[in-house]
Amino acid sequence: xxxxxxxxxxxxxxxxxxxxxxxxxxxxxxxxxxxxxxxxxxxxxxxxxxxxxxxxxxxxxxxxxxxxxxxxxxxxxxxxxxxxxxxxxxxxxxxxxxxxxxxxxxxxxxxxxxxxxxxxxxxxxxxxxxxxxxxxxxxxxxxxxxxxxxxxxxxxxxxxxxxxxxxxxxxxxxxxxxxxxxx
Numbered sequence: 001x002x003x004x005x006x007x008x009x010x011x012x013x014x015x016x017x018x019x020x021x022x023x024x025x026x027x028x029x030x031x032x033x034x035x036x037x038x039x040x041x042x043x044x045x046x047x048x049x050x051x052x053x054x055x056x057x058x059x060x061x062x063x064x065x066x067x068x069x070x071x072x073x074x075x076x077x078x079x080x081x082x083x084x085x086x087x088x089x090x091x092x093x094x095x096x097x098x099x100x101x102x103x104x105x106x107x108x109x110x111x112x113x114x115x116x117x118x119x120x121x122x123x124x125x126x127x128x129x130x131x132x133x134x135x136x137x138x139x140x141x142x143x144x145x146x147x148x149x150x151x152x153x154x155x156x157x158x159x160x161x162x163x164x165x166x167x168x169x170x171x172x173x174x175x176x177x178x179x180x181x182x183x
Contacts, residue, residue: 024135024172024176026062026065026066027062027066027135027136027139027172029058029062030058030059030062030139031139031142031165031168031169032165033055033058034055034139034142034143034146035146035165037051037052037055037118038118038143038146038147038149038150039150040114041111041114041115041118041147041150042111042150045109045111045113045114048114049113049114049117052114052117052118052121053096053097053117055121056089056092056093056096056117056121057089057093059089059121059124059125059139060085060089060092060093062136063085063089063125063128063129063132063133063136064082064085064089066132066133066135066136067081067085067128067132067133067136068081070132070133088124088128089124089128092120092121092124095120096117096120096121099116099120100113115147115150118143118146118147119144119147121140121143122140122141122142122143122144122147123140123144124140125137125139125140125143126140126141126144127140128140135172138168138171138172139168142164142165142168145164146164149164
């Protein structure tokens with residue numbers, strides 16, 4: 001094998017990993033933020049509920065970006081995709097805000113409010129991923145599992161979230177490596 005071809009193969013492999021890293025970075029940020037928010041829901045629930053609500057638009061943005069390449073080539077297809085995503089995530093944000101309007105919030109303690117927002121966000125991400133991008137679905141399942149962890153295993157919430165993040169990272173790496181070998 002010539003030296004020029006080896007260098008070209010190395011550059012192609014390096015640019016492939018850079019692309020994988022670039023595409024995975026928003027999801028990595030979601031995982032890190034959700035681990036922090038999950039731990040906060042257990043330790044500082046009043047603050048966590050508001051942060052969960054502020055986190056939702058970031059999840060929606062990553063979902064939008066994640067499915068962009070699958071939305072079609074035509075401008076019309078892209079516009080329809082954006083419209084559907086805005087309606088979907090707008091409905092999720094509306095439901096969360098409706099849950100905490102008026103006296104509703106008084107029926108729940110701060111920790112329960114955080115759980116509700118995390119469950120709704122996890123379900124929304126899971127469903128979004130089913131229709132658009134499997135990585136978002138994996139994140140939604142992770143978020144639901146983390147929330148279950150803090151709801152039922154309070155003392156080990158951060159440990160469980162960390163283990164789940166590690167397992168998700170391993171799964172993503174295995175899938176990406178297999179898809180890289182297939183092409």
